[in-house]
């Protein structure tokens with residue numbers, strides 16, 4: 101039987117509401133309203149082609165990978181390794197083996213902190229990150245600093261526009277800076293950082309660059325070779341793929357010198373009673389039976405995104421963001437956070453309505469079928485910079501439209517009416 105490697109079914113479609121029929125969940129009605137899904141920065145919805153790739157694996161090809169000579173194991177391995185090649189090509193990696201499967205961005209960053217950081221950092225070495233980061237690009241470095249005696253420093257973020265330029269990083273370097281760990285796009289205020297310029301400066305100072313691509317890889321063209329970064333972490337579930345899987349891209353020279361992450365099956369070359377030797381990259385970092393269908397689902401998701409074209413995805417999101425910033429900006433007593441220029445940001449908009457708690461706004465919006473997130477968005481240091489405890493956050497993706505922005509604006513008006521005296 102042919103291997104069920106469903107390629108994208110976008111058939112020349114373009115991002116926008118025309119894609120809604122590809123996403124079965126968007127047919128749901130929530131509180132008797134059309135579902136307006138604006139919580140994409142937390143997790144995106146999945147197209148039929150991804151659902152079929154997951155289902156097709158278990159129905160037709162299920163077996164363990166890398167270890168059987170029987171047909172099913174061979175098919176499973178081909179699909180699993182084929183997905184690695186697709187994901188590598190999607191982010192511009194030269195070799196498929198530079199993609200390590202992980203549980204997601206969080207695990208990718210922890211892997212680098214453990215396998216690179218604990219081996220190479222010395223007391224007094226410095227790790228540079230920013231106040232914009234998600235907790236998953238802060239807490240692993242706090243662990244690492246504690247374990248190695250290294251020092252964690254933060255590039256300060258200006259409260260008024262949250263923009264950071266290469267100069268803001270340049271002035272933070274010292275002869276002890278070993279690692280720069282930065283987001284390419286904020287998951288709260290959408291700020292996009294000039295990663296290529298920052299990586300260049302970091303390399304001039306001999307530092308390694310890790311990019312949190314959780315919000316950039318799903319939403320804009322990303323080429324790790326052009327950006328010249330050393331590590332890039334991202335999650336499948338934010339880019340039309342399943343939860344529980346993601347990837348770490350790494351520069352091969354670094355991956356080769358790093359220690360394994362976990363011990364177990366598949367990551368070894370030889371094991372004796374006394375010692376073990378390691379399998380080649382990437383398998384050295386992938387102990388145990390992996391989440392086989394997860395990467396296959398992610399492979400299908402990147403087929404879908406690549407068929408749309410990431411330039412088109414980015415252009416679509418910029419258009420919606422511009423419209424949303426304009427529309428939300430007209431609402432009295434509503435505060436918008438982050439850059440005003442849609443070219444400096446992605447399609448994530450944080451806002452608050454005066455005297456109404458973000459959770460209350462979120463609940464009324466849900467009653468209108470509009471799904472947003474309310475809270476600190478796993479970015480408490482940034483909340484402190486912005487001088488708030490939490491915000492509402494609307495975030496857009498390939499299937500959203502101006503109609504969704506209008507529904508958001510109407511629902512905010514309803515919420516304001518509800519909470520005004």
Ligand SMILES: Cc1ncc(COP(=O)(O)O)c(C=O)c1O
Nearest residue numbers: 204205206234236287314315335
């Ligand atoms: C910028 C950023 N980094 C890291 C993460 C963590 O991703 P995951 O929970 O998929 O590991 C997220 C998720 O919200 C994020 O937005």
